[in-house]
């Protein structure tokens with residue numbers, strides 16, 4: 001399966017700020033690819049580079065197996081995006097807005113009924129003749145997505161699409177993203193600073209912090225509830241790590257965080273591990289299993305040690 005997006009060693013520096021730092025990732029056809037990081041992590045800058053809105057300092061972006069720098073027009077013709085709040089005309093109706101953007105997009109001319117179908121995709125068919133100024137933020141967001149879809153792109157890129165929406169608006173956008181992927185076969189890249197959001201929609205995800213990749217993988221593996229991270233603090237961590245490295249648990253060791261040793265294991269193995277720590281006479285100060293990736297994500301994105309460990 002050839003990737004839809006292949007990013008290799010991408011970096012962006014704004015003077016002395018390193019917004020994106022040697023980032024590589026791939027998005028496959030049909031993915032809902034969650035792009036996760038806290039505020040300022042570099043998500044928007046990366047997305048802007050994918051859309052040719054910002055020029056990379058270094059690195060390579062291939063989309064649909066073409067180099068973005070040499071095939072910008074061909075690529076962007078097959079991509080749709082909503083970044084920040086969608087720019088819609090509030091004194092025009094939803095239908096007039098989509099008509100206007102359809103003309104601007106330069107794609108095939110769509111009939112009124114086709115445009116209404118596009119509004120139906122985002123659940124706005126009943127409000128086609130309402131002026132956008134009467135819309136909730138969530139409805140405007142969905143209209144923005146309808147506009148991004150008007151030229152029938154294969155790839156949709158959404159930067160924080162649920163930001164500022166109420167719970168109903170969030171659920172509507174989430175369901176829409178799932179439909180775009182499952183029913184219309186689109187590849188969707190969606191950024192968020194909330195793992196809980198991404199967790200519900202993405203089949204693959206990338207977590208970045210300070211412009212660097214922390215984790216990339218299949219959601220089913222990363223969200224596996226049976227997989228647990230055990231955080232361990234001992235009287236002498238260095239010695240404990242040496243002992244663990246010489247034990248059958250060595251393959252479970254993860255990059256250490258501040259004062260803790262981290263091991264990844266199946267939930268069912270925790271009692272045995274606990275017992276063996278005692279048998280190895282490791283003086284444990286604290287022992288904390290963490291079952292949720294969310295917790296791990298919060299730790300990861302605040303831990304410089306982990307970033308350094310991964311980079312090395």
Ligand SMILES: Nc1ncnc2c1ncn2[C@@H]1O[C@H](COP(=O)(O)OP(=O)(O)OP(=O)(O)O)[C@@H](O)[C@H]1O
Nearest residue numbers: 014017019037038039040041042043044045046193
């Ligand atoms: N045009 C710019 N000039 C200077 N610095 C910039 C510019 N754009 C982004 N940055 C910096 O790059 C870093 C990454 O910003 P970016 O907006 O990509 O992060 P983000 O993950 O999208 O965060 P948010 O969710 O808050 O938008 C930040 O430190 C930001 O201040």
